[in-house]
Amino acid sequence: MQPRELAERICRDLRAVGHQAYLVGGCVRDLLLGREPADYDVATDATPERVQQLFPGSLTVGAQFGVIIVVDDSTQVEVATFRSDVGYSDGRHPDQVVFSRSPQEDVRRRDFTINGLLLDPQTGQVCDFVGGRDDLRAGLVRTIGDPELRFREDKLRMARAVRFAARFGYAIEPATFATIRKLAPEVLQVSAERLRDELTKLLTEGAARRGLELLDDTRLLQVVLPEVAKMKGVEQPPQFHPEGDVWIHTRLMLERLTPGCSRTLAWGVLLHDVGKPPTFTPPSGPGDRIRFDNHVEVGTRMAEEICRRLRFSTDDTEQIAALVANHLRFKDVFQMRASTLKRFVRLPRFDEHLELHRLDCLASHGNLEAHDYVRRFLAETPPEQFRPERLVTGDDLKGMGFSPGPLFREILEAVEDAQLDGRVATREEALAFIRQSFPAPSV
Numbered sequence: 001m002q003p004r005e006l007a008e009r010i011c012r013d014l015r016a017v018g019h020q021a022y023l024v025g026g027c028v029r030d031l032l033l034g035r036e037p038a039d040y041d042v043a044t045d046a047t048p049e050r051v052q053q054l055f056p057g058s059l060t061v062g063a064q065f066g067v068i069i070v071v072d073d074s075t076q077v078e079v080a081t082f083r084s085d086v087g088y089s090d091g092r093h094p095d096q097v098v099f100s101r102s103p104q105e106d107v108r109r110r111d112f113t114i115n116g117l118l119l120d121p122q123t124g125q126v127c128d129f130v131g132g133r134d135d136l137r138a139g140l141v142r143t144i145g146d147p148e149l150r151f152r153e154d155k156l157r158m159a160r161a162v163r164f165a166a167r168f169g170y171a172i173e174p175a176t177f178a179t180i181r182k183l184a185p186e187v188l189q190v191s192a193e194r195l196r197d198e199l200t201k202l203l204t205e206g207a208a209r210r211g212l213e214l215l216d217d218t219r220l221l222q223v224v225l226p227e228v229a230k231m232k233g234v235e236q237p238p239q240f241h242p243e244g245d246v247w248i249h250t251r252l253m254l255e256r257l258t259p260g261c262s263r264t265l266a267w268g269v270l271l272h273d274v275g276k277p278p279t280f281t282p283p284s285g286p287g288d289r290i291r292f293d294n295h296v297e298v299g300t301r302m303a304e305e306i307c308r309r310l311r312f313s314t315d316d317t318e319q320i321a322a323l324v325a326n327h328l329r330f331k332d333v334f335q336m337r338a339s340t341l342k343r344f345v346r347l348p349r350f351d352e353h354l355e356l357h358r359l360d361c362l363a364s365h366g367n368l369e370a371h372d373y374v375r376r377f378l379a380e381t382p383p384e385q386f387r388p389e390r391l392v393t394g395d396d397l398k399g400m401g402f403s404p405g406p407l408f409r410e411i412l413e414a415v416e417d418a419q420l421d422g423r424v425a426t427r428e429e430a431l432a433f434i435r436q437s438f439p440a441p442s443v
Helices: 003-016 026-032 048-054 103-107 132-138 147-153 156-168 174-189 192-204 208-217 246-255 263-271 295-309 314-326 338-345 350-362 369-380 394-399 406-420 427-437
Strands: 021-024 041-044 059-062 067-072 075-081 083-086 096-099 117-119 126-128
Touching: 003 021, 003 041, 003 048, 003 067, 003 075, 021 026, 026 117, 026 132, 048 067, 048 075, 083 103, 103 117, 126 132, 147 156, 147 174, 156 174, 156 192, 156 208, 192 208, 192 263, 208 246, 208 263, 246 263, 246 350, 263 295, 263 314, 263 350, 295 314, 314 350, 338 369, 338 406, 350 369, 394 406, 406 427
Parallel strands: 041 075
Antiparallel strands: 021 041, 021 117, 059 067, 067 075, 083 096, 117 126
16 A cells, blocks of 8 residues: 555544544645655544554554554554644653644644645645745745744754755745754754764755755854865865865765765765865965875775764765775776776775766766776676686685685785786686795795
8 A cells, every 4th residue: 555545544544433634744745846755644633542443553652752653564654643742851852742632733833834734635625724835835944933942842953944945945934044053053962863864865855965055054064064064165276176166066066966866875975075174285386286185095084983973884884985985096997907997896886986986077077088988897897707706715725835814815815816807717827826926835
């Protein structure tokens, strides 16, 4: 069953036994904008216990806040009881939840007017108690009620305001905007995981450049990603970067990210030049140029630290760091030995490395020769040539008189390099190569 079908069925079943039930929130906003919602939520005056009773097998993970998740096969719809919240001491969870029979009271505790709309799926009638339809027409992100109160309830809402404004091409209503600037330092009270996920959505929903610019305008960027904020005004050699400084270059790359791209690619693009500000060296004299010595190594360490700070998984951290660490290697592909190039394209998720390089070129000099060369190499080289079967083993090395240790790895890698370069093709040739290159120690 599709999410919309399940949500509408839930509304019908609740109404059939005398309850109020509406589609609510982002799904109503998206339907009014002609977009397909990612998920559907239902609001009702039925208590969580009643919802569980009517929909056996529901998940109760948010029951204390009035939220039950109704499940049908792999489809899930969140069903929330009308409520008003009393106090948010921790800046995220209500101190007390008071259930209500009033949809008006329920929507007034939500975040933004455009997310505070209710829809009767049977009649198509939209209930708007907060001016959300007017703000949709005007293209405004506005808090429901007092912006300071809404943001103090959950500081993550400041980043969400930026994301919604970027995603829909809206402006942030002036009072809402001013309050974000005022409270920006407090966003760090939000857990690193929630902040990471919100920033990741901002980078992958198709409006990453606008999102980054709004983070900067609202003063959130210098709080959550000060290393990125420092890119502003860091000049680059015009012969390689005619577009301008590191900040301009990074925004041009983000602008070209496709909606729904992987989170690691998006973060790799954002952070690929993060090592340039601390390694900037101006020209030393006539004929010299701006330099960023070791910016890749410095940037890789900085990217790893940012990922740790935001609690990325080990796998994501390794991939983001690898994207930063390898982004300059494409300039050397024409001079690489076959073995080196084959090892390069064997990097995990190499398609992300290739795409980052393409974006890097398009946002600077526009030269795609290296990108196209690697694409041709991948298309023309049989897959088995990238990872050929091993010709010798550790047992072979022992039989030749070598003792297990670091030398084993060195020998096996040298054999594989020779194999990848086409210098050896059989076990006998590999053994002869070892005897010639690594004479066995005398006993």
